[in-house]
Amino acid sequence: MTPTITPQLAEAAARVRQAAETIKQAQIDFLADLIRLKTYTGQEGPAVERTLAEMRACGFADVRTDSAGNALGAVGSGRFSLLYDAHLDENEIADEADWPYPPLQPTVANGKLYGLGASDCKGGVASIVYGARLAAALNLTAACTITVKGATLEEDAEGFAMRHLIERDGFPRPDAVLLAEATDLTLRRGHRGRCEVKVRMRGKAAHASTPELGDNAILKMRPVLDALEAMTASLPADPVLGRGTQVVTMIASPHTPNSVPGWCEATIDRRLTPGETPESVVGQISAAVAGLGAEVSLPVQPVTSWTGLDLSGPAFFPGWLLPEDHPLLAAGKLTCAALWGQAPRVDVWKFSTNGTYSAGAAGIPTLGFGPMEEKYVHTPEDQVDLAKLLKGAMFYALFPLAYSLIHGES
Numbered sequence: 001m002t003p004t005i006t007p008q009l010a011e012a013a014a015r016v017r018q019a020a021e022t023i024k025q026a027q028i029d030f031l032a033d034l035i036r037l038k039t040y041t042g043q044e045g046p047a048v049e050r051t052l053a054e055m056r057a058c059g060f061a062d063v064r065t066d067s068a069g070n071a072l073g074a075v076g077s078g079r080f081s082l083l084y085d086a087h088l089d090e091n092e093i094a095d096e097a098d099w100p101y102p103p104l105q106p107t108v109a110n111g112k113l114y115g116l117g118a119s120d121c122k123g124g125v126a127s128i129v130y131g132a133r134l135a136a137a138l139n140l141t142a143a144c145t146i147t148v149k150g151a152t153l154e155e156d157a158e159g160f161a162m163r164h165l166i167e168r169d170g171f172p173r174p175d176a177v178l179l180a181e182a183t184d185l186t187l188r189r190g191h192r193g194r195c196e197v198k199v200r201m202r203g204k205a206a207h208a209s210t211p212e213l214g215d216n217a218i219l220k221m222r223p224v225l226d227a228l229e230a231m232t233a234s235l236p237a238d239p240v241l242g243r244g245t246q247v248v249t250m251i252a253s254p255h256t257p258n259s260v261p262g263w264c265e266a267t268i269d270r271r272l273t274p275g276e277t278p279e280s281v282v283g284q285i286s287a288a289v290a291g292l293g294a295e296v297s298l299p300v301q302p303v304t305s306w307t308g309l310d311l312s313g314p315a316f317f318p319g320w321l322l323p324e325d326h327p328l329l330a331a332g333k334l335t336c337a338a339l340w341g342q343a344p345r346v347d348v349w350k351f352s353t354n355g356t357y358s359a360g361a362a363g364i365p366t367l368g369f370g371p372m373e374e375k376y377v378h379t380p381e382d383q384v385d386l387a388k389l390l391k392g393a394m395f396y397a398l399f400p401l402a403y404s405l406i407h408g409e410s
């Protein structure tokens with residue numbers, strides 16, 4: 001159920017729609033500048049600098065980077081703290097010849113802006129920066145302090161940089177996180193999690209001409225693989241997100257074709273439902289292969305920020321789901337209803353996001369809304385519709401007032 005649109009909110013929505021025209025070109029120019037910068041994961045520095053400059057020009061307070069190199073700035077000074085998050089790193093170009101327009105030359109055609117990262121997630125960064133700017137200019141920050149974050153390291157290690165900001169740099173835990181990833185102007189309230197697991201068997205190496213002196217670790221892996229496959233039917237399931245999955249994706253052994261292998265290691269890709277933890281996953285797999293002599297572990301993912309900081313940590317990304325009746329979801333629906341006359345569709349993402357930390361690990365209420373379309377993410381057709389881009393800013397401008405009203409303040 002969508003709460004009522006009060007006269008105050010309706011009047012504010014009208015002012016947002018009208019004022020949006022005044023920021024339209026500046027928002028496009030900012031996004032075009034971001035697209036010109038090639039910022040693969042761990043190389044976001046130039047896009048971070050460009051975002052800080054835009055935040056300063058927009059009059060944000062407390063414009064800075066944290067030690068992991070996220071771009072941060074704030075507007076408003078109310079008692080509710082909102083974190084607007086969109087990432088500046090982008091997926092790597094596979095083959096430039098497949099792109100209809102050069103990926104690093106932003107091109108406007110048919111009302112759309114084409115270029116690398118437009119849909120994932122630089123269009124989201126332009127939405128939250130200009131949304132916050134509009135909220136401040138129209139005095140609509142209401143009872144909220146809004147921190148805008150141009151995030152780093154999302155593509156390879158989603159959630160790592162946000163974990164660092166909150167747990168190691170001491171950024172106060174926000175009341176809510178909004179993720180401006182692709183949703184095509186609808187709302188997203190969760191996604192499955194993922195992790196990597198290693199299952200290792202030890203044998204005894206020997207010369208291949210005398211196999212009876214060794215103990216073949218590859219052959220010992222056979223019953224382990226069967227047990228791993230057999231357990232997939234009973235993985236945890238969620239009524240909205242579906243059942244978790246588990247698949248063996250790689251097998252490794254020593255590169256010595258004339259030796260009996262002394263070890264064999266299987267890599268597993270596991271998709272997770274909310275509530276699963278590193279301990280529960282390792283525990284389930286260990287139980288499934290009990291008695292076979294396998295060692296089960298979670299690998300550490302090596303991650304270094306563009307500022308040179310080591311953020312390496314377990315390759316574990318929890319799933320999450322915001323309850324259907326949560327006030328944060330109500331605030332998202334109310335914002336859309338006030339701006340455009342109807343509450344949008346609510347769904348879950350197929351892909352993983354920084355919500356894996358904010359909601360999945362830290363339990364902070366998290367909601368997704370972005371103007372970009374999922375079908376263009378990680379494709380040579382990478383683009384954002386410019387009319388939708390402006391609506392992205394409108395949403396982030398009005399959201400703080402809707403959030404405050406839902407919480408009994410304005």
Ligand SMILES: [Zn+2]
Binds near residue numbers: 154
């Ligand atoms: Zn993304």
